Amino acid sequence: MSRLELSQTSPLSKHLPDIPLIEDFSFDKLTSFQKNKNLPIHRWFKYLQGFSASLVDSFLMEWEVNENHIVLDPFCGVGTTLLSCQNKGIPSVGIDISPIALMAANEKIAPYPSASDIEESLSDIFAFKHPQSRVPDYEIVHKGFGLESLEQFMHLKGQIIKIINPDVRSILLFALGTIVDEVSLVRKDGAHYRYVKQPKTEDVFGVFKRKVLEIINDIYLQENPPFPIGKPWAWVSSGDARVLPLSDNSIDFIITSPPYLNRDNYIAQSKLELFLLDLVHSFKEYRAVTFKTLQSHIEAKPLEKENQILPIIKELLKALEGRHYSNPKNLDMIVGYFSDMSRVIMEISRVIKPGGVIALVVGNCCWSGVLIEVDKILATLAKSQGLEVREIRVARYKLNSAQQIAKYGKKYVRESILILENRVV
Numbered sequence: 001m002s003r004l005e006l007s008q009t010s011p012l013s014k015h016l017p018d019i020p021l022i023e024d025f026s027f028d029k030l031t032s033f034q035k036n037k038n039l040p041i042h043r044w045f046k047y048l049q050g051f052s053a054s055l056v057d058s059f060l061m062e063w064e065v066n067e068n069h070i071v072l073d074p075f076c077g078v079g080t081t082l083l084s085c086q087n088k089g090i091p092s093v094g095i096d097i098s099p100i101a102l103m104a105a106n107e108k109i110a111p112y113p114s115a116s117d118i119e120e121s122l123s124d125i126f127a128f129k130h131p132q133s134r135v136p137d138y139e140i141v142h143k144g145f146g147l148e149s150l151e152q153f154m155h156l157k158g159q160i161i162k163i164i165n166p167d168v169r170s171i172l173l174f175a176l177g178t179i180v181d182e183v184s185l186v187r188k189d190g191a192h193y194r195y196v197k198q199p200k201t202e203d204v205f206g207v208f209k210r211k212v213l214e215i216i217n218d219i220y221l222q223e224n225p226p227f228p229i230g231k232p233w234a235w236v237s238s239g240d241a242r243v244l245p246l247s248d249n250s251i252d253f254i255i256t257s258p259p260y261l262n263r264d265n266y267i268a269q270s271k272l273e274l275f276l277l278d279l280v281h282s283f284k285e286y287r288a289v290t291f292k293t294l295q296s297h298i299e300a301k302p303l304e305k306e307n308q309i310l311p312i313i314k315e316l317l318k319a320l321e322g323r324h325y326s327n328p329k330n331l332d333m334i335v336g337y338f339s340d341m342s343r344v345i346m347e348i349s350r351v352i353k354p355g356g357v358i359a360l361v362v363g364n365c366c367w368s369g370v371l372i373e374v375d376k377i378l379a380t381l382a383k384s385q386g387l388e389v390r391e392i393r394v395a396r397y398k399l400n401s402a403q404q405i406a407k408y409g410k411k412y413v414r415e416s417i418l419i420l421e422n423r424v425v
């Protein structure tokens with residue numbers, strides 16, 4: 001059997017519409033963040049869950065999007081869609097719930113502080129005129145750093161928060177946040193994070209300086225662009241994709257990727273940054289943000305008291321019945337995920353203009369050995385909301401996790417791009 005056939009051997013197959021799956025491996029490397037690592041500005045913050053700017057560029061070109069259109073990303077993460085639109089002079093809107101992702105997206109879109117103002121503040125910072133900042137009193141902060149590294153980090157924070165120019169202050173605080181991964185003992189891993197014995201480096205001052213020089217360099221390129229840029233605007237807001245703060249029929253195109261149904265808790269993964277940068281002010285506030293995220297992990301809560309169990313999901317539950325679960329909450333998560341995604345699809349079909357097109361990058365998964373074809377289930381939900389499914393473009397196949405392979409054998413899961421359209425009738 002081909003990988004394509006293997007990726008369709010799910011118990012729900014007979015209930016899913018016969019939508020053609022079109023393999024297009026030119027998207028193979030584009031669904032991950034990898035390619036952004038060398039791109040100016042995109043590279044400022046490495047986001048595990050991000051997609052590549054080339055994926056966005058490819059749809060902007062294919063759909064002939066221009067400066068008279070508005071593009072939405074309701075799960076904008078660190079702003080890949082917005083920055084790609086900005087680079088082409090196209091207005092865009094981004095919504096996300098994660099404070100660290102929103103901070104990154106906001107700093108990455110124009111206007112930027114001037115490169116020379118940042119340069120000036122950088123030399124002031126290393127003059128150490130102000131006392132070090134107070135160490136936030138949370139276990140993860142104490143366990144997450146060596147003593148010397150924590151001291152250096154808090155010294156930098158103490159200098160940065162005293163900077164008078166608010167734009168320079170915020171971009172430098174963001175720069176400090178971007179180095180946490182490199183200088184701390186915390187690694188984003190699996191659903192949450194884990195501690196390691198050694199940081200990648202203990203030279204906090206050196207890593208910070210290099211990051212700021214990278215930012216200065218990239219802003220300088222923008223101030224002296226090698227190609228003409230129009231006057232785009234991008235608007236980023238904290239919000240929930242299940243209740244979009246946008247008017248009906250206000251958006252021309254949507255390019256987005258919701259969280260995958262893989263139990264990754266993005267908020268937990270950024271817990272150290274959230275506390276270090278005062279992006280949350282108490283454990284209660286941290287938990288409140290976690291509760292509000294989409295139910296792609298077991299710590300999120302339904303928007304209303306109960307999740308809606310959709311008819312297609314009832315069929316899925318039958319297939320999952322009696323299976324062994326490492327955590328019984330996994331079943332609630334699966335129900336909750338599709339209940340939430342049904343709302344998201346309802347919202348995007350409300351805000352998209354007639355004729356508008358949507359690209360939704362999604363990942364299929366396996367739970368207790370059962371293959372869940374997320375792309376086809378979401379296509380079914382989209383159809384029921386009146387959207388046309390143009391195609392499911394298969395970008396690549398991935399194998400299920402090592403744990404699942406050991407227990408249930410190899411399974412191929414698709415990573416696909418669902419292309420939907422609000423057909424004019």
Ligand SMILES: C[S@@+](CC[C@H](N)C(=O)[O-])C[C@H]1O[C@@H](n2cnc3c(N)ncnc32)[C@H](O)[C@@H]1O
Nearest residue numbers: 050051075077078080096097098240241293294
């Ligand atoms: C797969 S990532 C998108 C990454 C983005 N494409 C990029 O390149 O940075 C999914 C995003 O959904 C966000 N998210 C989770 N629950 C949300 C919700 N209820 N509303 C809006 N965003 C949410 C997460 O914080 C995460 O940034």
